[in-house]
Amino acid sequence: MEFATRAIHAGQEPDPSTGATIFPIYQTSTYTQSGLGENKGFEYSRSGNPTRAALESCLASLESARFGLAFASGLAAESCILSTLRPGDQIVAGDDLYGGTYRLFERVARPLGIETVYVPARDVAAYAAAITERTKYIWAETPTNPLLTLVDIAAVATAAHAHGVKVVVDNTFASPYFQRPLELGADIVFHSTTKYINGHSDVIGGALMTNDEPLYEALKFYQNAAGGVPGAFDSWLVLRGVKTLAVRMRQHQENAIALALFLSEHPKVRKVYYPGLPSHPDYELARRQMHGFGGMVSFDMKGGLSAVKKVVKRLHIFALAESLGGIESLCCHPATMTHASIPAAVREARGVTDTLLRLSVGIEDVRDLIADITQALE
Secondary structure, eight states: OOHHHHHHHTTOOOOTTTOOSSOOOOOOSBOOOSBTTBOSSOSBTTTOOHHHHHHHHHHHHHTTOSEEEEESSHHHHHHHHHTTOOTTOEEEEESSOOHHHHHIIIIIIGGGTOEEEEEOTTOHHHHHHHOOTTEEEEEEESSOTTTOOOOOHHHHHHHHHTTTOEEEEEOTTTHHHHOOGGGGTOSEEEEOTTTTTTOSSOOOOEEEEESOHHHHHHHHHHHHHHOOOOOHHHHHHHHHHHTTHHHHHHHHHHHHHHHHHHHHTOTTEEEEEOTTSTTSTTHHHHHHHOSSOOSEEEEEESSHHHHHHHHHHHOSSSEEOSOOOSSSOEEEOTTTTTTTTSOHHHHHHTTOOTTEEEEEOOSSOHHHHHHHHHHHHO
16 A cells, blocks of 8 residues: 555554444553453553554554554654663764753763764764664654754665664654655664644644564564553544644645745845755755655744844744644744754854744645745835
8 A cells, every 4th residue: 555545544444343444542551361361462551552553553554563562652762772772882973963962961861871873864984883782773854843854764774784783764854755864874863743643732642663573572672661652532533633644744835935935035035955956965865865855944034033032922823832844834943942952062063053043834825824924124
């Protein structure tokens, strides 16, 4: 089956007892057993729930994975990966990454003896050079948050596997519709399902997918033992959202391209970050590695922080808000919002300055979106 068909049907057979077309919400904590050791595949909903299992199966299918695991948040999913590490182990990570991931690495993992070394996100040679005998994972976002830099997944995976190192790819910005890292050599693909996969800004969630069975068993053990799982209703909301992923992503991209082109010609804009622009340094890699360019656009304004404050107050359709990937358009100021947990000096050195704005371009009529940005800037 093709991608859009699997998004609607994978893991979601009609309910056998009623014939319900939409997969049910199994809102139960426990399951009645017919005898000692005799159950119908479920015992307790922390360990497994049919609605969550349907979501995990669907997401695995979309990422070309054998195994999928759903979590209560994206950071719960990331914490699950870190559970496989021990004191003295090391991660090599791209230097442009979500502030919450940086906080997890620096303020949770590092005090436990797990070190993260940061390298320029697009520099394949830098990842390889940073690998030591202690390195267990290379961790990459692509496109990155918020500068939309690309990481060459296949090249990084080749370098990592030569040293026995596994590769984790955060695929949240692209979604599996536009990019499937496991097909390019990654070992784990991660999503904040809060974002494009759900697409409606009404649930928090995360997911991991892999083809590595021993790794899957270790991750699944932690999922059950630590218990950071989504409830049945949250699982159902994400499952409902993913059904329209293909059509939503096409519209997100169409609007984002138009907005990126508009911003690139605006006199009050210093620089636009969007991999679908031929001027983007990773444009050719995006064409080779991705099936589209996504719906995220960042841009650097002229005029300093005071001008940024005026612009965000004047926006009407674009809501000033954290998060991304919903059907509605959002504007984020990374320096004070999503990336505020990164020290200012580190943040600014990486290019996340006070004049950077990040747009999650929704699926509204693009003429209204351009008009909103126009009046805010002018």
